[in-house]
Each structure stands twice: as structure tokens, then as C-alpha cells.
Amino acid sequence: MRTINTSLLLGMALLMQLTGCGREQAQQQQQGIAETAAYIVAVNNPLLYFARRLTGDDIEVRLLAPEDIDPATWQPTVADVLQLQGAELVLLNGAGYSSWLDKIAISSGKLVATSEAVQDSWIELSDTLTHSHGPVGEHAHGGYAFTTWMDMSLARGQAEAVATALQQRWPRRSDAIAANLAALSADIDGLDDGYRQQALSLAGRQLIYSHPVYQYFQRRYQLPGYSLHWEPGAMPTEQQWEALRQQLSDTALFIWEGEPAAPIVERMASLGLEFVVLDPAANTSGKDWLAVQRENIARLSAANKGSGL
């Protein structure tokens, strides 16, 4: 009897340890947020635009990065992370665009890597620095060029990935999303055609890019050039101007991310350097992404016609 008593006590001790004992309250699994309160977070303006076009404004789509900050360099606050956690879907650009992703707590099931399907097309940055220390061994902190949407074929793939994620999350809206995707894809194809046409005219010109954010654009439309690190609002130093002057040819065309400041425009004019603004539209600016891209094409067209932008 003593043996049995000991066994019972041991068995119960194990079970008590396991259950934590007491009454476990009746808890219901929360299977999802009510559709009326649902929202989606996009990490940049192209994805924001794609999601809005595809959902037809039925579901709120948010971009958390403030308008005056490049979403690629934006870091979320705790309040932002809590918003991300509450989102139904978080639309990621991929190619290492959201470096904060490894530093926040978020359910991977919400994440939609929109360029993952075209991962083979990502452009690896060549100036990646590696280091090694301690038992970890050699490792790199580099990555990929991330302005994928400036290649309109990749942008279309990203839009399709967004549509697939939306259809899986809201299957009853699948038909409407598919119809919206067809219209959106046609618009993106139109941009692709537009850029292709302008690229034909730009062939043979020396292209100087203000920032290394046009890698996919350059590859898609065969418009190679070299990139600087100039900001449209910050006057370059004299050394930088001199270095640029030495590189210039008669066919040079400078491509800015945004409208340059007036003193910079004057200085370029004095060098006889033509420029054009090719806005990647990573963040919102009062105009939607498609409109900005169409304006880019219009400006390239004007540059090609030699209207002096």
C-alpha cells in the first residue's frame, strides 16, 4: 500500500507540475480580427498603391513611415510595431528592404514577401563588407539592391504576389481582386512600355544617377550609368562638382531622385549639364505611385525631345 501511495503522490506531483494546477480559465482562441477592423500595412508607396488598387479601398491600407522619411531607412517605434502586430497582412518589399524585420516581434504568417518569387532577379550589392570575430566566423552585413519596383516587370510580379496574399486572406473577394489585378497589371505594363520607349531614345547617352537606387531600372531598360550619393536638397562640395565635371561628356544626362534645389539647378546649367527627375516614389507625395511613374516617363520623353527640363 505504501508503494502504491508513493506512486500516486509521484504521479500527482508530476501532473500538478505539468498543469500549473488551479482552474484553467475557459479561453477561446481568437481566430482573427473582425473584417471591419482589419487593416493592411505596406512598407513602401508602391505596395501601398498596389494594395489599395487591389482591395478597391474596401480594406484600410497603411504606410507607417512618415512622408518625409525614406521607408527604406525608416525604423519603427514600439507603437509602430504594435500596429504591425495588429495588421492582417504586412506587405514586404523583400531584398532586405525592411532591415527592422529581424528586430521586432511579429508573426511570420502575416508577412507577405512580395518579391520572393523573383528572388533570382535580385541584384546583389558588390561592396558588401564581411568580418569575422570570435567563434561565429566570417559573416557579411551586406545585401541586395532593393528598389525592385523600378523594373516594371518585377513591380508587376509584386502586385501579383499582393493579390495572391489578399485572395488567400479574403477568399470571398477573390474575383474582385482578380479583376482589379488585371487592370493594375495593364497599367504597370503601360509603364513598362513607356520606359522601354524612352530607353531606346536614351541609348548611347552618358547617364549619371544621383543615388544608387536605379539598379533594377538600369538592368531592365539597359540604361547603364554610374551612381553618386547626391541629395537633391544638399549642395555638393566643390570637389564633388569638379569630379563630376571631369567625367562629363557631351551626351551626359543627370538623373535625380527628386527635384533639385535652385542653386544646384543653376550650377548644372552653368556646366551645360542636362538633368531629369526620375522619382522612384518610395514614399507618398500627394500623388499616387502610378501618376508619379507616368510623370517620370513624361519627363524622360521631354528630355529626349531636347526640351530642356
Add this chain to the structure above:
Amino acid sequence: MKDLLYLSVNYIRHHRVKLLVLTLAITLVSWLPIAIQSIVDQTARQLSQRAERTPLVIGAPGSPLELSLGSLYFKTKTPEVLPYAEVAAVRATGYARAIPLYYRFRVQDYPLVGTSPDYFDYRGLRLSSGRHAALLGEAVIGAQVARDMQLTVGDHVISSPESVFDLAGVYPLKMPVVGILAPGFSPDDEAVFVDIKTAWVIQGLGHGHQDLNRKEALGQILKREGDNIIANASVRQFNEITPDNLDSFHFHGDNADNPISAIIPVPADKKSAALLLGHYLEERSNVQIVRSQRVIGELLDTLFTVRDYIVVGIAIVALATATVALLVFYLSLRLRKGERFTLARIGASRWQIQALMATEVIFVLLLSAVLSAILIALTRQYGMALLQQLLMT
């Protein structure tokens, strides 16, 4: 009647020790089997509830019991691991959401559970103070952890090294407590929760250190070979993740290869659960899917078998006690033969004498019944908590 009562009370008072012992013996043998059954049933119910709410668990091949106990109660110390890529694989089946669990590490005696924010929704866990973990390195603690370690939001917990002799192994990570869970009377009360990536940082799969491109790090650099910087072991690695050094934290390799202990699949419905089960049983050999209800049910069957042995044993003891009690009553009546004769001689009726003799038996049985009922009620109300307290101390 008044005379009868007077004599009965005085008899009981005079034989109080004998009657008290008899009463306690009968009380105990009537209370014990019911109490054991009650506690075992309550324990079994709680175990079953947790398993019913988590009917499926996916893990590395090995003991199904270990996997169930680990993923439901965080009670296994050296879990087998599977790659984080399996979380995406579960999701890719289209049958279920997937919640990762990594419960290899501890904070003192409490399990440190790396998981995703989905876990709290899934278990219906509410916060009594603070907020959920948002950034790498933040911790949310169970109610009992907070109580035992006297922690509040803003305090810190430190992960425990796995071995004091493993100097190159897992380093302690200091983590701020950003939230405390409301008591759920479940194993979650006794756990420290962090994001799964924080658990990987504890394991050394991710880390933060000085920027080797800065001038301050010149002393730590052994040499530069092209784009590769080789630093010495004095590079300062951070053992606490703060807003200032958060940016320096990074992971090596693909997170998909990082380890987890188990996955809780959350199917949308029973059909999806059945399809998921079939998929894993038939098509996957490098991972196992466990029906935790069945595993816990087998554990409970063992418990019930032991309980049945105990109850049979106690029933035999009760029979012996009842026999002894009968003997005591019989001997008592024999001893009171002179008393009955005296009562008859002074004019007591036959009914009065019989009633007086019966008083002893009625008193003992009635008092035993009342005491036993009180004890059973107390056992049902507080027995589990008291036993747990006893076991913990």
C-alpha cells in the same frame, strides 16, 4: 427526554477521547477515497483541457510524450529541434496557421519560451500590466513568475547560462520586462515569453557588437583582407538589447535554418486538422505530428489505474475500520451492561435504555459524516491549490 439527553451528553463527555478517535478514523476513511478521486479528476480535467485546446503538435522525431509535455507545459529540458523552415512548411499546406515554440532556455527555474505574438491570441492570454513584446530582447512574464521574483514592468530578467563551465556557450541576455500576463492558472503563469528571435540571440545565432568600421574599433581589428575584416575576440558583444544598440543586432545565415522545439498548428476546422494530420503522417518522415490528446490520455490512463489501486486499498482499510468500529461499539455495549441494569432498576423504560445506548453510535456516525462532508467540500475548493503549494515548497 431531557433526562436521556443529560445522560447521553455526560456519557460522551466522559468517553470523549475514545469517541473522538473513533470519529476521526471513520471520517478519514470516508473522506480519503473521495478526496483522491476529486483531485485526480480535477488534475485530469486540466490536463485534458490543455490537450483538447492544442490537439496537434509538430516536432522533431522522438518521444511523443516529451513533445507533448514540452509544447503544452514547457516541461522538457533538452528538446529535440527542428528548423524554423517547418513553420512555413505547415503554413504552405494551407491547412493551418503555425505557432513556433522554442523552450530550450530558462530564467532561473522558469522556462523561457520563444514564440510569436500569435501564441498570446491562441491561448487567450491577457496582460495585467504593460504591453506585449515589440522589440528584440523584450520579455513578457507569467503572473506567477512576476509574483515569485517580485518583478514589475520595467524590471529585468536574465536568461540562465546552460552550464557555468561552458565559457564559449550561451551567454546570459538581460531582458526588460515589458508586460505581465494576468493569471491564467496554467503553465503560462510560470513562463517567461520572448520573441523567437530573442531566443536565437540567447543561443548566439544572432548578436550585436561594435561597428567594426568605426574608429573606436581599430584596436579590435587584427587585419583587413579585401572586403573582409578580421577582428580579435575582444570585440564587445552586447548582453542587453537597448534602443541604442538594437541596430547593431543581426543574424547569421538564414533564419529558416534556426532551431525551434515545436510547432502548434492551428487548423481552421476539423477537416483541415484531419488533412494536416494525414499530410504529416503519410508524407513527412523527418518530423512527427502528435495527437496530444491521445498522448496525454495515455498518461492519464496510467494515473487512473494507480488511483483505482489506491481506492481499492482505501476501501479495504475502510472495511477494516468499519469492522473495528463495530467491535468497539459491541464491546462498549457489553461494558455498559451494568449501566443498563442500573437504569432499569431506577425505572428507565426499555425504549429509553435503547435510545441511550444508540446515542453513542449515532453521535459518532453523525459527527463523522459532517466532518467528512466539510473536508470533501474543502478538498474540492482548495485541495489542488494546497497540494500544489505543498509540492512546490
